[in-house]
Amino acid sequence: MKLSELTSVLTAALIDGEETEVMGLTSDSRRVKPGDLFICLPGHTVDGHDYAAEAVKRGAAALVVNHRMDLPVTQVIVRDCKFALAALADAFYGQPSHTMTMIGVTGTNGKTTTTTLISKILNDFGLPTGLIGTIGMTYGGHTYPMSCTTPDALELQHSLSEMSRSGTQMCVMEVSSHALEQGRVKGTHFRTAVFTNLTQDHLDYHQSLQEYRSAKGLFFSRLGNAFDKDPKRRKYAVLNVDDEASRVFSKLTAAEIITYGIHHDADVRASRIQIGAQGTSFHVETFCGSADIKLKLIGNFNVYNTLAAITAALIEGVPLSFIQQSLETVSGVEGRVESVDEGQPYSVIVDYAHTPDGLENVLKTVKEIAAHRILTVFGCGGDRDRSKRPVMGRIAAQWSDMVFITSDNPRSEDPEQILKDIEKGLIEDNVPAERYLLIEDRREAIKKAIEMASPGDVVLIAGKGHETYQLIGGKVLDFDDRIVAKEAIRGRQ
Ligand SMILES: CC(=O)N[C@H]1[C@@H](OP(=O)(O)OP(=O)(O)OC[C@H]2O[C@@H](n3ccc(=O)[nH]c3=O)[C@H](O)[C@@H]2O)O[C@H](CO)[C@@H](O)[C@@H]1O[C@H](C)C(=O)N[C@@H](C)C(=O)N[C@H](CCC(=O)O)C(=O)O
Ligand SMILES: Nc1ncnc2c1ncn2[C@@H]1O[C@H](COP(=O)(O)OP(=O)(O)OP(=O)(O)O)[C@@H](O)[C@H]1O
Ligand SMILES: N[C@H](CCC[C@H](N)C(=O)O)C(=O)O
Ligand SMILES: [Mg+2]
Numbered sequence: 001m002k003l004s005e006l007t008s009v010l011t012a013a014l015i016d017g018e019e020t021e022v023m024g025l026t027s028d029s030r031r032v033k034p035g036d037l038f039i040c041l042p043g044h045t046v047d048g049h050d051y052a053a054e055a056v057k058r059g060a061a062a063l064v065v066n067h068r069m070d071l072p073v074t075q076v077i078v079r080d081c082k083f084a085l086a087a088l089a090d091a092f093y094g095q096p097s098h099t100m101t102m103i104g105v106t107g108t109n110g111k112t113t114t115t116t117l118i119s120k121i122l123n124d125f126g127l128p129t130g131l132i133g134t135i136g137m138t139y140g141g142h143t144y145p146m147s148c149t150t151p152d153a154l155e156l157q158h159s160l161s162e163m164s165r166s167g168t169q170m171c172v173m174e175v176s177s178h179a180l181e182q183g184r185v186k187g188t189h190f191r192t193a194v195f196t197n198l199t200q201d202h203l204d205y206h207q208s209l210q211e212y213r214s215a216k217g218l219f220f221s222r223l224g225n226a227f228d229k230d231p232k233r234r235k236y237a238v239l240n241v242d243d244e245a246s247r248v249f250s251k252l253t254a255a256e257i258i259t260y261g262i263h264h265d266a267d268v269r270a271s272r273i274q275i276g277a278q279g280t281s282f283h284v285e286t287f288c289g290s291a292d293i294k295l296k297l298i299g300n301f302n303v304y305n306t307l308a309a310i311t312a313a314l315i316e317g318v319p320l321s322f323i324q325q326s327l328e329t330v331s332g333v334e335g336r337v338e339s340v341d342e343g344q345p346y347s348v349i350v351d352y353a354h355t356p357d358g359l360e361n362v363l364k365t366v367k368e369i370a371a372h373r374i375l376t377v378f379g380c381g382g383d384r385d386r387s388k389r390p391v392m393g394r395i396a397a398q399w400s401d402m403v404f405i406t407s408d409n410p411r412s413e414d415p416e417q418i419l420k421d422i423e424k425g426l427i428e429d430n431v432p433a434e435r436y437l438l439i440e441d442r443r444e445a446i447k448k449a450i451e452m453a454s455p456g457d458v459v460l461i462a463g464k465g466h467e468t469y470q471l472i473g474g475k476v477l478d479f480d481d482r483i484v485a486k487e488a489i490r491g492r493q
Contacts, residue, residue: 001092003037003062007076009091010084017074020061025092025154027085034059037076039085040066048081064088082183089157090187096160097189100130100168101232103312104175104185106219107196107240109358110305111149111174113297114196116333117309119172124326125318130163132156133174135334135466139163150179153187160188170316177202177215186222192315193219193255194238194308198245199357204385213245220249226256238311240304241266258287258315260307262300268311270303277369288314291324298337299365335465337362340482342489345455346372350481352465354381354408356391359462363399372456373401375449378463379408379442380418382471389418390425397426400460402452403436406445408463409471415440442470443484450488461485 003020007013023035029051032038038055040048040063052060052069062074064084069075078084090097103118105111112134119138122129130139134149137159147155150173163171175193179185198213206212224235235255239246242261250257260268270293273282280295282303295306306327313323332338340348349366353359359378366374376396380389396403405422407415419438426436439445449459461481464470470479 003074003076006037006088006091009087010076010078012079013084014077015074016068016077017062020074022061022092025085025088026055027152027154029054029058032058032060035061037062037064037088039064039081039088041081041085042066083186086153086183086186089153093157093161095189096157096164097171097187099164100160101170101316102188102190103170103172103192103194103316104188104190104219105172105194105196105308106175106177106180106216107194108199108201108355109353109361110196110301110308111176112352113302113305113333113336114194114308115172115174117306117327117330118194118312119170120330121309121313121318121323121326122170122172122316124329125313125316125322127170127316128168129170129172130168131172132159137163139168139171140166148176148179148184149174150176150184152182152184156184156188172312175219177212178205180218181206181215185219190219190223190235191232192236192238192312193223193253194312195220195240195243195246195249196304196308197240197243197357199355200385200388200391201355202385203387204383213248216245217249217252220253220255223253223255225254236315238308238315240308242304258311260304260311262303262307268307268314270307273300273303275300275365275368284310284320286310286314286320289320291320293324294328296328296331297333298369299361301361301365302337335467335482337365338465338482340485340489342486342493344453344489344493346453346457346459348450348453348459348461348485348489350465350485351460351462352467353378353462354464356388356395359392360395360399362460362462363395366458366460367399370456370458372454373458374399375402375404375453375457375459376400377404377406377442377445377449377459377461379406379410380422380463381409382411382413382415382418384411386421389421390428393422393425394429395425397429397431397436401435402449403431404445404449405436405438406442407440407470407472408442409467409469410473411471412473415472442479442481446481446484447488447491450485450492459485 038060
């Protein structure tokens with residue numbers, strides 16, 4: 001593609017240098033191939049401008065910069081390189097989000113679950129639907145790994161173009177607060193933006209809960225308009241009425257607002273909720289009739305995730321009776337309240353709860369189904385929100401009979417210190433020392449919990465869900481809670 005053709009999407013750009021052919025786009029100097037356009041991004045750790053010379057050495061055909069650099073290549077000078085990246089990626093890959101119907105889901109918890117439910121319903125309905133999120137990217141029956149829950153604009157637009165080329169008509173994706181703040185989804189045209197909930201997380205990155213909420217709010221303020229001559233271009237904001245952040249988001253958006261919830265009046269509202277060890281049932285009243293929903297998923301929080309999915313599917317014109325049937329056949333979401341069953345007389349559940357609210361919700365659910373004691377194994381990620389550690393410690397102790405505090409991706413931090421940060425919450429709450437153990441090695445912690453389980457007990461292993469690794473120092477070690485738990489159960493038998 002000619003540079004001038006590509007940069008025509010940038011209104012206020014100054015081109016300094018000769019016309020050139022652009023073979024590819026990249027914002028990482030280590031990945032530059034001859035003929036690439038290198039976009040210099042100011043990051044949180046380093047500034048991409050400092051790597052422009054390396055990019056040129058590797059054969060970059062031109063640079064996108066926010067100030068002219070003393071380098072012998074054509075330069076596109078823009079005010080905002082991140083905006084330019086999003087606009088150029090969208091144009092270079094042929095505006096793939098315009099060729100598919102895009103549904104995005106944001107919120108602290110429930111994004112993976114809700115996106116999985118929406119894509120299941122739409123695929124069952126015969127609409128080929130792709131999925132992008134924490135577990136990876138799925139379309140056409142294959143799953144591909146992704147770098148982040150929400151990939152950066154380049155990886156995203158490239159992935160969307162592949163998806164679209166394969167005949168995928170719709171795409172459901174998780175939209176993280178990091179992505180919104182960094183403009184990773186700028187240039188992606190969503191029809192529907194879904195909000196699950198907002199509770200504490202990522203306070204390492206966003207300075208306060210207000211800033212975190214503002215980042216989420218960007219999804220709704222950027223969404224677009226409810227009124228368009230073409231019904232396909234109308235925008236919808238699907239909001240959880242029981243979460244107070246929805247009131248803020250409803251004021252930010254020009255899209256049509258459709259609400260769901262349990263405790264307040266909503267367009268899609270659940271009642272008569274029954275939660276059991278085998279599944280959940282509830283009645284739903286919607287703007288398209290009512291139905292009784294039966295799920296194999298357990299937990300009150302999954303009622304919310306399901307209501308969000310029902311609302312998004314109704315917007316796409318899927319009949320409620322069809323949605324009801326499709327939901328009945330959802331077997332579960334990988335690593336979310338997933339049972340590890342080796343025929344043992346106690347239950348073992350692996351879950352991805354890694355926030356205070358997530359942990360409290362899953363523990364409340366376990367409490368409802370546990371015949372006897374609850375033994376919880378969990379930790380907190382290194383290089384992530386430190387303030388959530390004692391809070392999660394307190395919650396774990398409040399809802400469990402025995403707590404095993406252990407490692408969950410310590411990354412560059414000292415694992416022992418993370419365990420101590422969690423323990424502070426238990427000490428402040430005067431939790432007796434015999435009710436918890438600090439075991440740095442996660443394998444040992446899981447083994448110990450399983451050894452201590454009696455018939456009727458539930459061992460909850462939280463935080464890593466579907467993850468198949470443990471990040472320690474700079475190392476990525478193989479680790480899967482489900483496999484380790486199975487080995488421990490078999491070892492005990
Ligand atoms: C905090 C955060 O989000 N960081 C992301 C950010 O990194 P950064 O700003 O530090 O980038 P940087 O290292 O300063 O580099 C700046 C620029 O220089 C370039 N560079 C850098 C070095 C070099 O040698 N050459 C070079 O060209 C880089 O490619 C980049 O373009 O931009 C990078 C490129 O897009 C991301 O990979 C990186 O995500 C890191 C890996 C990460 O861990 N992110 C997590 C926190 C995250 O995004 N999580 C959310 C999920 C959260 C949730 O909802 O639970 C997600 O969406 O996954
Ligand atoms: N609606 C919800 N409200 C509160 N907690 C939830 C909700 N849905 C799921 N959870 C809990 O949070 C955990 C993570 O769920 P899920 O993976 O769906 O969330 P996510 O938002 O995608 O997380 P991430 O930010 O890591 O991508 C689950 O294992 C469960 O314990
Ligand atoms: N998307 C979340 C996942 C956390 C999962 C947990 N296992 C951890 O590593 O902290 C994050 O990046 O903060
Ligand atoms: Mg997720």
